[in-house]
Amino acid sequence: MCETLLQNDDVVQLRRLLRGIPSDWVYADSRTVSDCKSHQSILKSTARLALDDGNFTLLFQIIEENHFDYEHHSLLQQIWYQAHYAQATRRRGRQLTAVDKYRLRRRYPLPATIWDGEETVYCFKQKVREVLKQCYEQNKYPNPSEKYVLARHTGLTFTQVC
Structure with missing residues (x-):
């Protein structure tokens, strides 16, 4: 209530x-x-x-x-x-x-x-930033399906991952 x-x-x-x-x-x-x-x-x-x-x-x-x-x-x-x-x-x-x-x-x-x-830097938590950096190092140009998987994994929206 x-x-x-x-x-x-x-x-x-x-x-x-x-x-x-x-x-x-x-x-x-x-x-x-x-x-x-x-x-x-x-x-x-x-x-x-x-x-x-x-x-x-x-x-x-x-x-x-x-x-x-x-x-x-x-x-x-x-x-x-x-x-x-x-x-x-x-x-x-x-x-x-x-x-x-x-x-x-x-x-x-x-x-x-x-x-x-957890510290927030540029609106992203530190763990999320690390995951995004690792993904970028592996593939600098992910396709949309990879972006959706990354968004789901990090808890971000698809737009934030793009």
Whole structure:
């Protein structure tokens, strides 16, 4: 239910739903909760609401103290950076430039709880870059079927491989 409300960006309904869940269960350790997937969705939803409320302390606490499955990383990474951008905007009293945002991303790297730890260079993870380099060394001009296989193997789209 939380996932659907998050995808639809229905903050009002999400807030109403989370009010009905006991707070001691929401803040319980993920490893002791029987349904870990639901617990992670609830924590992710709580973090999203904390961002809307400007409760950055709670948001950072949720993200830093709970390990999340890979499927949750993308949204939580966005929330992490949006929170730091909002804090800086409030502190400086002006909109952030692209350089400001870059500096904030460098100053506040993603915690290990929402990041696999693999460096990204030019929008590609290091392992993917190595696979692409090896393929290029073997065949500098792959045909479309080889590109499709490479895309499937690396998790990239066909366009990214081309």
